[in-house]
Amino acid sequence: MIKMVNVKKTYPKGILALEDVNLSIGANEFVSIVGASGAGKSTLIRLMIAEERPSEGKIFVNDRDISHLSHKQVPYYRRKIGVVFQDFKLLDQKTVGENIAFAMEVSGMKTSEIKKSVPKILKMVGLLEKQQAFPKQLSGGEIQRVAIARALVHQPKLLIADEPTGNLDPGNAWEIIQLLLKINQFGTTVILATHNKEIVDALQKRVVTLKDGHIIKDQKVGRYSLKK
Amino acid sequence: MNSFTRIIKSGFVSFYRNGWLSVAATGIVTFALVLVSTFVLLLLLGSSVIKNIQQKIDVEVFFKDDAKVADIITIKDQLAQNSNAASVRYISKKEALEIYKGQNDRNQKLLNQISEEANPLPASVQVKAKNPDKLDAFNQTLESDFAKPMIESRSDKENRDIIQRLQRIVSFIRSLGIFISLVVLTFAILVVFNTIRITIFSRREEIEIMRLVGASNWYIRGPFVVEGVFYGVIATAIAMLIVYLVVLAFGPALSGYLRDINEDVPSYFRANLGIILVVQLITGIGVGVISSMIAIRRHLKA
Numbered sequence: 001m002i003k004m005v006n007v008k009k010t011y012p013k014g015i016l017a018l019e020d021v022n023l024s025i026g027a028n029e030f031v032s033i034v035g036a037s038g039a040g041k042s043t044l045i046r047l048m049i050a051e052e053r054p055s056e057g058k059i060f061v062n063d064r065d066i067s068h069l070s071h072k073q074v075p076y077y078r079r080k081i082g083v084v085f086q087d088f089k090l091l092d093q094k095t096v097g098e099n100i101a102f103a104m105e106v107s108g109m110k111t112s113e114i115k116k117s118v119p120k121i122l123k124m125v126g127l128l129e130k131q132q133a134f135p136k137q138l139s140g141g142e143i144q145r146v147a148i149a150r151a152l153v154h155q156p157k158l159l160i161a162d163e164p165t166g167n168l169d170p171g172n173a174w175e176i177i178q179l180l181l182k183i184n185q186f187g188t189t190v191i192l193a194t195h196n197k198e199i200v201d202a203l204q205k206r207v208v209t210l211k212d213g214h215i216i217k218d219q220k221v222g223r224y225s226l227k228k
Numbered sequence: 229m230n231s232f233t234r235i236i237k238s239g240f241v242s243f244y245r246n247g248w249l250s251v252a253a254t255g256i257v258t259f260a261l262v263l264v265s266t267f268v269l270l271l272l273l274g275s276s277v278i279k280n281i282q283q284k285i286d287v288e289v290f291f292k293d294d295a296k297v298a299d300i301i302t303i304k305d306q307l308a309q310n311s312n313a314a315s316v317r318y319i320s321k322k323e324a325l326e327i328y329k330g331q332n333d334r335n336q337k338l339l340n341q342i343s344e345e346a347n348p349l350p351a352s353v354q355v356k357a358k359n360p361d362k363l364d365a366f367n368q369t370l371e372s373d374f375a376k377p378m379i380e381s382r383s384d385k386e387n388r389d390i391i392q393r394l395q396r397i398v399s400f401i402r403s404l405g406i407f408i409s410l411v412v413l414t415f416a417i418l419v420v421f422n423t424i425r426i427t428i429f430s431r432r433e434e435i436e437i438m439r440l441v442g443a444s445n446w447y448i449r450g451p452f453v454v455e456g457v458f459y460g461v462i463a464t465a466i467a468m469l470i471v472y473l474v475v476l477a478f479g480p481a482l483s484g485y486l487r488d489i490n491e492d493v494p495s496y497f498r499a500n501l502g503i504i505l506v507v508q509l510i511t512g513i514g515v516g517v518i519s520s521m522i523a524i525r526r527h528l529k530a
């Protein structure tokens with residue numbers, strides 16, 4: 001589903017974020033990407049959603065090279081993948097329902113269709129009763145679930161979650177992971193970037209470890225350890 | 229609702245949320261439009277005046293007092309045979325006086341000074357031309373050795389001077405109009421551009437999220453272009469009203485001034501209403517669209 005070949009990413013002023021990245025992720029996998037802060041996890045994700053372009057190398061998603069997508073094609077590409085951002089990227093002045101609807105409106109969905117879909121999606125993440133609430137009125141775990149709900153609006157085949165358990169207590173964090181596992185069981189590839197050792201160890205799934213912009217480990221059933 | 233109505237609605241919301249800023253932007257666009265249409269009106273009026281005068285040019289040939297009536301008649305007959313002559317009329321000194329009296333019946337004092345014995349008015353031949361652009365056709369007769377010594381003056385030359393002067397004025401107004409319009413339009417674009425930039429700034433988070441969840445560039449750009457178009461359309465409505473009121477107020481005076489060449493300015497304006505409206509709409513919407521496109525450009529990098 002995703003194939004990265006010799007990818008390198010340098011930010012302006014020569015900051016090296018990723019180098020020699022070769023990574024292949026198949027359909028229906030559940031992959032954790034781990035690494036210390038600044039290792040390059042978010043950068044890897046930004047490359048996958050064409051928010052940034054690789055300085056070198058190629059990135060294929062469904063056999064399509066996305067490093068050369070035109071400005072016109074990028075929006076359509078993004079509608080096919082769900083992304084949960086590290087900083088949520090929800091609009092504070094819109095309610096939970098409106099935030100979800102916003103992502104649907106943008107793709108030109110009809111209002112009547114949106115009205116029907118929003119409650120369905122909120123029900124999936126267990127937030128139906130919070131539809132009228134504003135993000136500021138929600139707990140960390142609830143906000144995280146709103147972000148996941150919004151990522152699901154286009155029923156993506158690929159869901160990428162950047163640090164979705166960041167500031168959550170273990171109980172809430174585990175609920176979020178259960179949700180991601182459920183989504184994975186329904187046939188969506190899930191990529192999870194995280195620091196959370198307990199979760200990664202408990203998951204018993206594939207783990208890719210990043211260090212200073214390099215992949216230092218890629219284990220089928222991995223554990224969280226930042227050493228080689 | 230679909231994307232189109234969403235874009236329109238969103239653009240309208242920014243328009244009224246901007247409050248005074250929208251008023252200022254609309255104001256400057258209105259000012260620019262009034263200016264542009266004033267120049268367009270003046271130019272249209274100017275060229276129509278020129279055309280009217282051109283059509284009015286007849287050749288009037290004034291004869292010296294010592295010219296013999298029989299010779300004048302000969303010249304008149306020669307002119308009548310010219311293919312460009314529509315009609316030819318001989319006006320004797322006496323008839324000229326009658327006509328003059330008829331025109332100036334109010335100024336009795338002046339009339340008393342003119343008697344038939346001391347008649348200062350010359351005899352003349354008036355030629356109405358079929359084609360006013362080809363008055364030179366009469367030169368063959370009028371510049372001949374026979375006619376020339378008898379002729380005191382010819383009026384078509386003077387008229388042509390007036391036309392040339394008018395044409396110079398019109399082309400001056402055109403250059404001035406283009407220059408001033410460009411300056412004011414640039415200024416209007418700058419103001420609208422900045423207004424829309426402020427809208428964009430206050431919604432930058434929304435724009436970023438739109439991009440990330442897959443909004444097309446046109447969906448993002450749309451509301452700001454719509455906002456710009458609103459400035460243009462509302463400004464057009466106001467400018468149209470202003471121009472109309474100005475024409476109502478000053479038109480009659482101008483018409484009086486132009487009476488001799490038969491220009492009724494208010495009705496002339498009404499006849500050209502369509503052109504003015506189109507000019508204003510295109511200019512107003514153009515300013516709005518150009519400004520918003522420049523303002524949003526930076527935020528679209530996908």
Ligand SMILES: Nc1ncnc2c1ncn2[C@@H]1O[C@H](COP(=O)(O)OP(=O)(O)OP(=O)(O)O)[C@@H](O)[C@H]1O
Nearest residue numbers: 011012015016017036037038039040041042043044
């Ligand atoms: N927009 C940017 N411009 C310049 N440098 C950046 C930018 N984004 C990230 N970096 C740098 O690239 C490196 C990798 O950052 P990245 O955000 O990918 O790390 P991360 O693994 O997601 O860290 P964290 O766990 O803290 O989220 C860091 O050194 C960071 O300072």
Ligand SMILES: [Mg+2]
Nearest residue numbers: 041042043086
């Ligand atoms: Mg990160």
